[in-house]
Amino acid sequence: MDVLALEAKTGNAGDSDKKSSSRPKPKPPKKAKRIVYFEVEIVDLKTKEKLLLLDKVEPTATVLDIKALFHKSYPKWYPARQSLRLDAKGKCLRDEEILQTLPVGTTASFYFSDLGPQLTWGTVFLTECVGPLIIYLMFYFHLPFIYSPKYDFTSSKHWVVHLACMCHSFHYIKRILETMFVHRISHGTMPLRNIFKNCGYYWCTAAWMAYYINHPLYTTPYYGQQQVNTGLYIFLFCQVGNFSIHVALRNLKQPGSKTKKIPYPTKNPFTWMFWLVSCPNYTYELGTWIGFTLMTQCVPVAFFTIVGFIQMTVWAKGKHYGYLKEYRDYPTLRSSILPFIL
Ligand SMILES: CCCCCCCCCCCCCCC/C=C/C(=O)SCCNC(=O)CCNC(=O)[C@H](O)C(C)(C)COP(=O)(O)OP(=O)(O)OC[C@H]1O[C@@H](n2cnc3c(N)ncnc32)[C@H](O)[C@@H]1OP(=O)(O)O
Numbered sequence: 001m002d003v004l005a006l007e008a009k010t011g012n013a014g015d016s017d018k019k020s021s022s023r024p025k026p027k028p029p030k031k032a033k034r035i036v037y038f039e040v041e042i043v044d045l046k047t048k049e050k051l052l053l054l055d056k057v058e059p060t061a062t063v064l065d066i067k068a069l070f071h072k073s074y075p076k077w078y079p080a081r082q083s084l085r086l087d088a089k090g091k092c093l094r095d096e097e098i099l100q101t102l103p104v105g106t107t108a109s110f111y112f113s114d115l116g117p118q119l120t121w122g123t124v125f126l127t128e129c130v131g132p133l134i135i136y137l138m139f140y141f142h143l144p145f146i147y148s149p150k151y152d153f154t155s156s157k158h159w160v161v162h163l164a165c166m167c168h169s170f171h172y173i174k175r176i177l178e179t180m181f182v183h184r185i186s187h188g189t190m191p192l193r194n195i196f197k198n199c200g201y202y203w204c205t206a207a208w209m210a211y212y213i214n215h216p217l218y219t220t221p222y223y224g225q226q227q228v229n230t231g232l233y234i235f236l237f238c239q240v241g242n243f244s245i246h247v248a249l250r251n252l253k254q255p256g257s258k259t260k261k262i263p264y265p266t267k268n269p270f271t272w273m274f275w276l277v278s279c280p281n282y283t284y285e286l287g288t289w290i291g292f293t294l295m296t297q298c299v300p301v302a303f304f305t306i307v308g309f310i311q312m313t314v315w316a317k318g319k320h321y322g323y324l325k326e327y328r329d330y331p332t333l334r335s336s337i338l339p340f341i342l
């Protein structure tokens with residue numbers, strides 16, 4: 001059907017200057033344009049066993065189309081679970097790549113590997129953020145069986161404890177809303193194991209932080225109100241900064257698009273950090289937790305800040321080197337996460 005449609009277009013274009021002649025000349029017979037179909041072989045990456053041979057694949061088929069055809073023969077491997085590569089040691093092909101633009105002849109071999117069970121990104125983000133929100137509040141309200149029974153449902157006498165609860169809740173509500181309304185995430189899914197890693201980290205550290213901050217014997221910061229206020233200002237400043245970067249990153253993509261671009265500062269001064277670092281959202285996230293550590297003066301919060309910083313540094317470096325590799329005109333002043341340092 002595609003062939004016919006193509007021919008009809010070509011035929012019409014040629015006819016346009018013949019319209020002026022009084023006696024219509026007989027049309028030349030249409031030349032059938034031959035589609036060169038591809039033969040696609042799918043081989044198991046580990047065992048090198050041939051799993052499937054697709055013998056008449058359209059050249060315009062995408063990697064996702066091939067995954068769908070493979071899924072028909074192997075129902076347990078739905079497309080999001082499949083990784084296809086051209087080279088056993090190469091990178092996974094992206095779903096939107098087109099067969100005829102790949103560096104293959106008309107016979108293509110793909111190496112298949114199973115990525116394991118997958119979850120949507122939204123599910124993971126929401127689960128990892130709703131948990132800390134609820135867990136923290138359970139400690140804040142002194143639910144039974146957490147502290148001594150005489151403290152059940154009592155309220156702390158320290159203003160900083162209430163402020164910390166507001167800040168913590170605000171942070172996770174912001175992340176939930178951003179997941180729902182701001183981020184345009186391009187990966188459809190991520191490995192199921194991530195939910196255990198991420199939720200284990202977020203939920204356990206939230207409980208650990210909340211236990212100490214809301215403890216009836218909690219000691220307020222050493223430098224008093226001045227320290228709390230400084231921490232609060234840093235926290236709020238960085239929350240606005242982090243949100244501004246998320247909006248700037250969102251605006252780089254059209255809805256539904258997966259195309260990434262070099263992010264640049266916008267009119268919003270909080271995005272000017274893009275002059276100095278590749279991932280200012282991580283820089284602001286770090287600042288948020290430094291502010292919270294200062295405000296609460298609590299060791300588990302400092303631990304959470306350090307682990308998050310290490311993880312974000314690893315990701316930021318990966319993204320930074322990815323930008324440098326992909327874009328020759330990438331701004332050279334930028335570091336990964338900490339201006340001029342890291
Ligand atoms: C008191 C108690 C304290 C407890 C403390 C515990 C401490 C433990 C420390 C743990 C720290 C954890 C910190 C987590 C902080 C989380 C913060 C967040 O909320 S961020 C938001 C959530 N984001 C993430 O979780 C990021 C997850 N992303 C990924 O994992 C990867 O992006 C990806 C695996 C989904 C894709 O990787 P990518 O680099 O984009 O793709 P590549 O093509 O380069 O592939 C690399 C490698 O991964 C394999 N892969 C790709 N896609 C998948 C997939 N969907 N499922 C499974 N595997 C996938 C691919 O095949 C490659 O494998 P390889 O063998 O190298 O070929």
Ligand SMILES: NC(=O)C1=CN([C@@H]2O[C@H](COP(=O)(O)OP(=O)(O)OC[C@H]3O[C@@H](n4cnc5c(N)ncnc54)[C@H](OP(=O)(O)O)[C@@H]3O)[C@@H](O)[C@H]2O)C=CC1
Pocket residue numbers: 183184185186187242249250252253258259260261262263279281282285307308309311312315
């Ligand atoms: N406290 C902690 O320990 C941690 C907290 N976080 C928080 O979670 C937030 C989200 O984290 P994470 O998902 O890793 O952030 P990313 O910066 O990887 O992604 C955020 C969004 O921006 C998009 N994006 C990123 N770069 C580009 C680009 N060049 N062009 C177009 N779109 C782009 C992403 O799309 P795509 O899907 O295409 O990548 C995604 O939708 C962080 O900003 C931070 O606030 C994150 C890690 C650890």
